[in-house]
Amino acid sequence: MSSSSEPVNVRLLDREYTIGVEPDERDSLLAAAKLLDGKMREIRGNNRMAAVDRIAVLAALNLAHELQQLRDDSGSRDRELSRTLGDLQRKLDSVLDAPA
Numbered sequence: 001m002s003s004s005s006e007p008v009n010v011r012l013l014d015r016e017y018t019i020g021v022e023p024d025e026r027d028s029l030l031a032a033a034k035l036l037d038g039k040m041r042e043i044r045g046n047n048r049m050a051a052v053d054r055i056a057v058l059a060a061l062n063l064a065h066e067l068q069q070l071r072d073d074s075g076s077r078d079r080e081l082s083r084t085l086g087d088l089q090r091k092l093d094s095v096l097d098a099p100a
Helices: 025-042 051-098
Strands: 006-012 015-021
Touching: 006 025, 015 025, 025 051
Parallel strands: none
Antiparallel strands: 006 015
């Protein structure tokens, strides 16, 4: 932990973990822990005997996959926006360059 970080307790599958976090990142960390806890509970389901490390890895893979899909979608939207803006720029240029 750096000198300006502070300890924050989070609960994942009823286990408590202490994590050092910058004060301005505390709320984000707590929200992330809540998301991860929910995903882990969803994966565990009714199987209370499931190994916590397996549940954690599956939850991490699920969340990483969702993040990758969001990144892919964002990249696709960015490319489409660039293409549209390029088309508009060419149309504008042709209108402005046309003889009056």
